[in-house]
Amino acid sequence: MGVAYSVGEVDHLYTFFVQWSPDMCTTSNNKKNSKPHFQNRCHGGKGPSSKQLSNPAATNWGIITGKDQKRRLSLCSSDSETEEPEYQGKLKNVLPVLSDYSVLLDDRHLLSLASHMPERTQGYQWQLVYSIAVHGSSLKTLYRNMAGLDSPVLLVVKDMQKKIFGAFSSDPFRVSKYCYGTGETFLFTFNPDFQAYKWTGENSYFVSGNLESLHLGGGGGEFGLWIDADLYRGSSFSCPTFHNAPLSTQKDFIIQDLEVWTIRN
Numbered sequence: 001m002g003v004a005y006s007v008g009e010v011d012h013l014y015t016f017f018v019q020w021s022p023d024m025c026t027t028s029n030n031k032k033n034s035k036p037h038f039q040n041r042c043h044g045g046k047g048p049s050s051k052q053l054s055n056p057a058a059t060n061w062g063i064i065t066g067k068d069q070k071r072r073l074s075l076c077s078s079d080s081e082t083e084e085p086e087y088q089g090k091l092k093n094v095l096p097v098l099s100d101y102s103v104l105l106d107d108r109h110l111l112s113l114a115s116h117m118p119e120r121t122q123g124y125q126w127q128l129v130y131s132i133a134v135h136g137s138s139l140k141t142l143y144r145n146m147a148g149l150d151s152p153v154l155l156v157v158k159d160m161q162k163k164i165f166g167a168f169s170s171d172p173f174r175v176s177k178y179c180y181g182t183g184e185t186f187l188f189t190f191n192p193d194f195q196a197y198k199w200t201g202e203n204s205y206f207v208s209g210n211l212e213s214l215h216l217g218g219g220g221g222e223f224g225l226w227i228d229a230d231l232y233r234g235s236s237f238s239c240p241t242f243h244n245a246p247l248s249t250q251k252d253f254i255i256q257d258l259e260v261w262t263i264r265n
Contacts, residue, residue, distance in 0.1 A: 096121075100128040104156045104164060104259050112194040113154070117168060118184045121152055121263055129153065129172075130260040137231040139214060142260065146172040152184070154261040155216075157227075157234065160254045165189035165236070165247035167216045167225055169207050172262065179218075181206025187217060187224050189247040197224070197244035205241050217241035231258055 096110050096117075114122075128134070129149070130142045146153070149172040156166040170184040183199040185206040199206075205218035217224025219240035225247060227234045234255055236247040 097125045098128075098261070099125045099264060102128070102156075102259060102261075103131075103133060104158050104257060109164070109190065109194075112190075113168070113188065113196075116186060116188070116196045116198070118152075118170075124263040126154070126261045127264040128259060129262045130258075132231060132255075132258045137255075139209075139227070139229045139231055140211065142214075142231070143173060143175055143209070146174060146260070146262075149262055151263040155225075156259045156261070157225075157255060158257045159234070159248050159250075160256050161249050162256075163189070163191040163248045163253075165191060165225075169216070171207060173207065173209055173214060173260070175209055175211060179205050179208045185216070187242050187244050187247060189245075191248060195245075197242040200241060200243050202240040202243075205239070217244065227255070227258075231255055 095107060096114055098105070098110075130145045135141050135145065151172065153169050153172050154166065155169065155173075156164065158164050165188060167187050168185060170182040171180050174180075181204075183201070183206075185199065187197040189195050203219050206216065208215045208218070212229050214227045215223045215225070217239040222237035222239050223235065224239040224242050224244050225234065225236050232255055233252070235252045236244075237251055238244055238246065
């Protein structure tokens with residue numbers, strides 16, 4: 001609803017703007033004696049009283065320069081050009097750096113995974129520990145390549161349906177009679193969009209492995225992710241450890257490619 005002013009109030013308003021902010025007034029070129037009109041820069045709210053207009057010092061008015069206006073706009077707008085370099089810098093710092101070429105991971109995958117990895121992994125390069133393309137298809141070789149490691153690992157699988165999924169493990173994979181790992185361990189999938197399944201706290205069946213297979217997550221007779229000794233067949237079921245959905249489109253799948261990465265200290 002607009003605010004109505006008397007003739008006297010309009011004169012006071014005109015006098016104030018001419019004196020304190022002349023750049024907000026424009027005159028018409030078509031009529032010599034026409035009164036200046038004002039550019040409307042208000043977006044609602046109660047107008048000032050005639051007493052305030054007659055005495056500008058009584059109101060907390062301020063003149064905003066073009067430089068100040070740009071600065072304020074940059075603080076209010078997330079799309080401002082001044083914020084883009086800073087935003088890009090943050091992405092660069094968060095994105096894990098791979099010291100070797102990956103046939104499975106690109107920047108989109110890495111950026112999604114980085115936000116779920118523990119802080120202790122940030123700032124380090126990731127090196128390739130095992131790859132089917134390089135080392136062949138053997139769980140024994142995978143274990144052997146990790147002997148002596150004491151850092152987290154990232155397992156990435158691609159099946160014959162072109163689905164990519166895997167697990168982040170707080171501990172390197174090894175043959176063990178008992179389960180190992182911590183609550184930092186999680187499963188993930190990019191099928192069809194990225195989804196991470198964190199520890200539920202219901203059990204501690206994070207990782208276990210023998211010469212016949214590797215298992216992540218468990219309980220109730222099902223594994224969140226299971227891979228055989230030849231790194232050829234795998235399966236994924238919902239399990240109490242992570243409350244995950246099956247990571248691929250099929251609960252039983254054939255492995256096309258597999259990589260394991262670890263932090264380079």
